[in-house]
Amino acid sequence: MSALGALDGSGRAGNGIDPTAPLARANPLAKLAVSLTISMALVLSVDVVSAGVALGLELLALPWCGLAPRALARRGWILVVAAVPAAVATAVLGDSDAPVTSGLAIGLRVFAIGLPGVVLLATTDPTDLADALAQKARLPSRFVLAALASMRLFGVLAEEWAALTMARRARGVGGGGPIERVRDWGGRLFALLVLAIRRGAVLATTMESRGFGTSRPRTWARESRLGVGDLLIVLGGLALVAVAVGAAMAAGTWDIVIA
Amino acid sequence: MSAPRSGRSVATSAAGDLTVTTTAPGLRRAHLLAIAISLVIAASIWLVGLPESTSLFDTPLSTLTVPAALVVAFTGITLTGALAAHRPWRVVEIVIASVLGVTGGLFLWVVAQAWNTVTAPLSFFPPASAILAGLWLVPGVLGGLVIRRPGAAVYVELVAAVVEALLGNSWGFATVWYGLIEGLGAEFVLALLLYRAFGLPAALLTGAGAGVAVGLLDSFVYYPEFSASYITAYVVLAVISGAVIAGAGCWALTRALDRAGALAPLGARGTVRI
Numbered sequence: 245m246s247a248l249g250a251l252d253g254s255g256r257a258g259n260g261i262d263p264t265a266p267l268a269r270a271n272p273l274a275k276l277a278v279s280l281t282i283s284m285a286l287v288l289s290v291d292v293v294s295a296g297v298a299l300g301l302e303l304l305a306l307p308w309c310g311l312a313p314r315a316l317a318r319r320g321w322i323l324v325v326a327a328v329p330a331a332v333a334t335a336v337l338g339d340s341d342a343p344v345t346s347g348l349a350i351g352l353r354v355f356a357i358g359l360p361g362v363v364l365l366a367t368t369d370p371t372d373l374a375d376a377l378a379q380k381a382r383l384p385s386r387f388v389l390a391a392l393a394s395m396r397l398f399g400v401l402a403e404e405w406a407a408l409t410m411a412r413r414a415r416g417v418g419g420g421g422p423i424e425r426v427r428d429w430g431g432r433l434f435a436l437l438v439l440a441i442r443r444g445a446v447l448a449t450t451m452e453s454r455g456f457g458t459s460r461p462r463t464w465a466r467e468s469r470l471g472v473g474d475l476l477i478v479l480g481g482l483a484l485v486a487v488a489v490g491a492a493m494a495a496g497t498w499d500i501v502i503a
Numbered sequence: 504m505s506a507p508r509s510g511r512s513v514a515t516s517a518a519g520d521l522t523v524t525t526t527a528p529g530l531r532r533a534h535l536l537a538i539a540i541s542l543v544i545a546a547s548i549w550l551v552g553l554p555e556s557t558s559l560f561d562t563p564l565s566t567l568t569v570p571a572a573l574v575v576a577f578t579g580i581t582l583t584g585a586l587a588a589h590r591p592w593r594v595v596e597i598v599i600a601s602v603l604g605v606t607g608g609l610f611l612w613v614v615a616q617a618w619n620t621v622t623a624p625l626s627f628f629p630p631a632s633a634i635l636a637g638l639w640l641v642p643g644v645l646g647g648l649v650i651r652r653p654g655a656a657v658y659v660e661l662v663a664a665v666v667e668a669l670l671g672n673s674w675g676f677a678t679v680w681y682g683l684i685e686g687l688g689a690e691f692v693l694a695l696l697l698y699r700a701f702g703l704p705a706a707l708l709t710g711a712g713a714g715v716a717v718g719l720l721d722s723f724v725y726y727p728e729f730s731a732s733y734i735t736a737y738v739v740l741a742v743i744s745g746a747v748i749a750g751a752g753c754w755a756l757t758r759a760l761d762r763a764g765a766l767a768p769l770g771a772r773g774t775v776r777i
Contacts, residue, residue: 276676279675329619357675358673365668390597391605394598441765442765444598
C-alpha cells in the first residue's frame with residue numbers, strides 16, 4: 245500500500261526522491277497546472293506525433309524532477325500495465341487502416357498523459373498542495389482543508405479495516421464459499437463507510453471547536469509561495485503542449501476527436 | 504412548484520453549528536422569472552436558429568441549434584435551482600462530503616486497478632464495457648444524495664477523482680477532468696429537481712444523468728473510432744449502468760447509511776424522504 249502511504253504523508257522521505265530538484269521543490273500549483281494542461285491537450289487527439297513529441301519532451305525534463313530511476317520504476321509501472329494492453333488491443337482488435345500506428349498512438353498517449361501525474365504524486369506533499377490551492381488558487385479554504393483532513397483518515401481506515409476483520413472473525417462471521425466471502429466483504433465495506441462518516445462528524449466538531457469555519461479571516465501556518473521558477477515551469481509546460489500540438493499539426497496527424 | 508414554498512427546516516445537531524437556525528429560502532418570484540427568461544431565450548434560439556454561415560470545426564453552427572437551445576434552457580433551470588436552494592454549507596457537511604470523496608477516491612482507484620481485467624471478457628462487443636461505467640459515477644451520486652446540497656455531487660466526484668489520480672492510475676490527470684464532468688452530469692439532474700427530491704426515482708434519474716455525461720465523454724475522448732451505432736449503444740448502456748449501479752445502488756446505500764444512524768449529524772431526514 246505504498247500509494248496510501250504517500251497520501252497520508254508517511255511515505256515521503258527517502259525513496260529515491262530528491263526534494264531539492266528544481267521541479268520537485270516547485271509550488272504544487274505550477275506542477276498541477278502543467279499536468280492538467282498536458283492531459284487536456286493530449287486527450288483531444290489520438291495521434292503518434294503529438295503524444296510522441298510530448299512524451300519525448302517530458303523525458304527530457306525528467307532529470308530536473310529529482311526522481312531516481314528506481315523511484316520512477318516503482319511508481320510508473322502502472323503506466324506500463326495500462327499502456328501495453330491498450331496499445332496491443334488497438335493494434336490487434338481495432339478496425340483502423342493503420343493498426344500499428346493507432347496502437348502506438350494509444351500507448352504513447354497513456355505514457356505522455358500519465359508521466360506528469362507520476363512526477364506530481366512522487367514529489368508533492370498533499371499538505372503543500374492544499375496550501376497552494378487555498379492560498380494561491382483561492383479555492384474555498386474550508387473545502388480544501390476538509391479534503392486534506394479527510395485524506396489523513398486513510399491510515400486510520402486501514403486500522404479500522406483490520407479491527408473489523410478481527411471482530412468478525414472472533415464472532416465467527418464470514419468465511420465459507422465465494423458467495424459468503426463476497427457478502428462478508430460487502431458487510432465490512434459498509435461498516436467501514438459508516439465508521440468513516442462518523443469519524444468525519446467527530447472531526448467536524450473538533451475542527452469547529454478550534455475555530456475552523458468561522459467568518460473571520462484565516463491565517464496560515466505555512467505560507468505558499470509562487471516564484472519565478474514556478475512561472476518558468478508553467479511556461480515550459482505550455483511550450484511543451486504548443487510544440488507537441490504544433491508538430492502534430494505540421495505533420496498533418498492532428499485530429500481533434502470531437503470534430 | 505408554482506407558489507413560493509418554505510424550504511425544509513434545518514435541524515441543528517451535536518456536530519452541527521448552532522448558528523444555522525433559519526429555514527432555507529424556497530423558490531421566490533425572482534427565481535421563477537429567471538427560469539421563465541431562460542426558457543424564452545431557449546425557445547427563441549430554437550425558433551430563429553443559429554447562423555448557417557459560421558462554422559466551428561467544419562460543422563455549420565445551424566446544426567447546433569437544438570443542442571444550444573437545450574443547453575440554455577437546462578442551464579437556466581439548474582442555475583436557478585442551485586441558487587434557490589443555496590445557503591452556506593455547514594462544516595459537518597463539508598467534512599462528511601470530503602470523507603465521502605476520499606473513500607470514493609479509494610473505491611475508484613480499486614475499480615481502475617481492476618478495469619482492464621474485468622472489461623477484457625466484454626471486448627467481443629466493444630461498447631459493452633459501458634455496462635460497468637456506472638461504477639465511476641458512484642461517489643458523485645452518493646454525495647448528492649447524502650449531502651443534498653447544490654454542488655455536493657460535483658465536489659464529491661471531483662475529490663474522488665483527484666484522490667484516484669494521486670493514488671496513481673493509468674489515466675493520470677485526465678481523471679480530474681472526467682470527475683468534474685461526471686459530477687456535473689449528476690448535479691444537473693439534482694438541480695433540475697430543485698434539490699427537493701432524493702427518492703428512488705430521483706436517484707435513478709441522477710445516475711442516468713451522470714451516465715449521459717460519462718457515455719458521451721468516453722465515446723468522444725476514448726473511443727473516437729466508434730461508428731454512430733456503436734456510440735449510441737455505448738451511451739445507452741452507460742445511461743442504464745449509471746441509473747442501476749450509481750442511481751439505485753447509491754439510493755440503497757444512502758438508505759442503509761441513514762438506518763445505521765450515520766447521517767444523523769446531517770440533520771433529520773427520516774426514511775420517507777429518501
